[in-house]
């Protein structure tokens with residue numbers, strides 16, 4: 115389960131290098147499109163930090179965020 119703080123689910127994923135991190139981001143991008151739910155995220159070299167919140171509901175955590183988080187975890 116991703117920790118919830120400040121109305122966001124937040125998790126950092128670490129990879130061996132930038133190429134692996136960016137490949138993961140590509141896979142998450144397609145997943146986000148499939149869910150019609152998109153991450154706030156950042157990447158520094160081999161790390162990808164993802165924050166999930168539902169802006170349509172005023173930036174709170176909803177089941178859409180929990181479902182996308184579970185799907186992202188299944189990618190790794």
Ligand SMILES: C[C@H](O)[C@H](O)[C@H]1CNC2=NC(N)=NC(=O)C2=N1
Pocket residue numbers: 150151152153154166167168169170171
């Ligand atoms: C119209 C479209 O489905 C909505 O704007 C979706 C798109 N992706 C989204 N992503 C996130 N994180 N929150 C939303 O409320 C949201 N809304």
